[in-house]
Amino acid sequence: MRVVLIAIPVLSGFLAAAHAETPRADPALVEKTVAATFSQAPEAWRARVVQDETQRQCSLSRNEPAPAEAAAIQAREAGTIVYPADGGVIGDWRRGAAIAQNGQGGQFSDAPGVASGGNCYACHQIDPKEISHGTLGPTLAGYGKSRDFGAEAARVVYAKIFNAQATWACSSMPRFGHNRVLNEQQIKDLTAYLMARDSPVNAP
Ligand code: HEC
Structure with a gap:
């Protein structure tokens, strides 16, 4: 001892x-x-x-900005979010499932004109039946059900996918809408995948 x-x-x-x-x-x-x-x-x-200003601030603080700096980053990133003009954020969950699985796009090896995917499974569990998924991000299984399929919760999901750093200053989740990796329709389809009642993500 x-x-x-x-x-x-x-x-x-x-x-x-x-x-x-x-x-x-x-x-x-x-x-x-x-x-x-x-x-x-x-x-x-x-x-x-x-690097843009947010990336520079996150690098310099090693992803741990002081509270005031984090608030400033989040305010700036929130300002980039563009919601659909008609206000609807729910697309087609079937297309969303394919986008979540698709890791193509933004690579030298892409076929010309290939549509980018979200590669969400690289970091998240989503459909509980899918066994191949990463764990860097939290599980999203049962996401819509756990939020009572609420309309406001769906808008929050749309915003999260558009720009994750609007709610977590130095998140490791890519800013899909802001970086134009995913377009408005793709983000709606992914929102449906997480939030729709009949999506397998919310299966009992
Ligand atoms: C490189 C890893 C990574 C990828 C790829 C990624 N995420 Fe994330 N995601 C995270 C991390 C880490 C968090 C937790 C920190 C945060 O909230 O930003 C998160 C948080 C979330 C949240 C909020 C969860 C909650 O607690 O409310 C949602 C919703 C989400 N991600 C959806 C997606 C979708 C949809 C995709 C694909 C378009 C995706 N993510 C791709 C890492 C990732």
Whole structure:
């Protein structure tokens, strides 16, 4: 027992020292290195490695901005959300299921003109019957049912898919609408997939 009591402060002191001495990379060098990895890419692709203000703030704070900064990021990102003109956010859940499974789009290997998917299963459980899913994001199984299929909850889902960082400043979930990976109809279809009563996501 005595050994343990002595060892812990010594070890934590050592770790603290090691952390303090970790050299910080020169930001300019990081920028240069990242840009160099895309030097062969077509002109339009190079814009992808240029950070916007939100990405810059999230990188600098290691995704943990101070509360005031987080609030400012969320307000800015919320300002990008465009709701459907007719106010309806529920599309076709069957198409939504296919979009959630589709990981194509935005890749060098895409066939010309291929429609992008949402690749939602990479991070979320959604249909409880689907066994292949990631766990970086929370489970979305039974999502609509757990929110009483409410109209306001559906608008929140639409907004979440359009720009996840409007509600979680440095979320790892992509900003699908803001980045124009998914269009309005696709986001409606995904909203239906999560929120419709007859969607398998909400099956008893
Ligand atoms: C790279 C991983 C990733 C991908 C891909 C992703 N998400 Fe997420 N998602 C997350 C994380 C992490 C959270 C929790 C943090 C947050 O709320 O932003 C989340 C949260 C959510 C929420 C809110 C859950 C709640 O608690 O209310 C919804 C709804 C959602 N995602 C839907 C989707 C849909 C639909 C797609 C596909 C278009 C998708 N996500 C793709 C990571 C991801």
